Amino acid sequence: MTDVVIRPLVAGEEALFDSMPDPLPQLRQVAYADGVAGRGYRPENTWVALRAGRVVGRAAWLHLPGAVGDPWLERFDLAAEPAVGAALLRAAHEAFGGPRAYYAALPAYWRRRPEVLAVVEAPMAAARLAGLVERGERLRCTWAGAPLPATSGRYAVRPAADREEIDALVARIAEPDVLTGRETARAVAGVDLATDPLAWLTGPPTDWRIALDAGRPVGLAGTAGDACYPLLAYLGLLDGDARDELLVAAVRVLAEGGAREVVADVDGHRVAVLADLERTGFRQVRARVIFEPAG
Incomplete structure (x- = not known):
């Protein structure tokens, strides 16, 4: 946790979010910049963890225009220990007035793929440390x-x-x-x-x-x-x-x-x-x- 800065983005910092390489490029997801353009992603609902100026954790909560419910965590990537990710989530939850749901997007058959497990274990552990509880899994088929x-x-x-x-x-x-x-x-x-x-x-x-x-x-x-x-x-x-x-x-x-x-x-x-x-x-x-x- 030494010298880690955790904060929300400010308007115009979309490139900072995207400066962290995508750890699961095989997933079909809405690009962050496109989400901002559609007003589903917003700077105040997007948080980063910085170490020596480099993004080592990023989290974007999605809140679609006109939505009556709370934002949910749609993008959460971590290139640091789970404690850093948990600290990021807790800071955001405090700003939101309480914890929010997290829908962790993963490639199909992720449990059978060691290279995917190596990526997703840290953010999922961070979610648990931040007080979130796993409630099930949904599979998308096409x-x-x-x-x-x-x-x-x-x-x-x-x-x-x-x-x-x-x-x-x-x-x-x-x-x-x-x-x-x-x-x-x-x-x-x-x-x-x-x-x-x-x-x-x-x-x-x-x-x-x-x-x-x-x-x-x-x-x-x-x-x-x-x-x-x-x-x-x-x-x-x-x-x-x-x-x-x-x-x-x-x-x-x-x-x-x-x-x-x-x-x-x-x-x-x-x-x-x-x-x-x-x-x-x-x-x-x-x-x-x-x-x-x-x-």
Whole structure:
């Protein structure tokens, strides 16, 4: 900790943040300068740790314009001991009025990759030292034009009739399989995508697909072709056997609308869901380990 200066950036210091080499260039992330231009990253929400004038730690909290929730830590890189990173986080948390969530972005299969572990162990240890607690992992998967598999045809799939039909099915699904952008929906609009997806997703009800077993609804998939990426935003089931059929139908909706890539987020422990996504042609591209304030 000797001679370490910890402080927020001031306007015009974007280059100071970027003076630290990117330790995980394989991750697809919004560049800091682009985030500043879009007003999601702001100097007062960006902190650095300097040793002999060199950036050895940097942390940028994201707060999108119009967001009703707190900023969350989106970028956190550390080229120093975890104690330095913890001190940086504590200083920022004090300025924010309390600790904030940290979504640690990592390459896919990061636990199997020693070169990635060597990079991420220090910032994750720093987060724990600063009082943040690991709450789970979310995996981002993408379909990028792979041929869609044949399905059994056991289930019929049709567009949703209206918002009322979607809301009625959502109310019956306790734990959706896929919720893409759940953290963003909560932070920006205060919406729980699991229980009120139509408060966040703006497309027409006919973009949703309902799986039917002998005329009885057993699953629901919501797509969003007009978001930052084409999304499989919601997938929930009353009959798990309908997952394959519904996944194919949802991807087809987006592909026929011109999508060349479809994004889906799933909790890391949902092994069966991940297997069905992979059978549909999705591949893991990123993980996010979720750290939240204790309590």
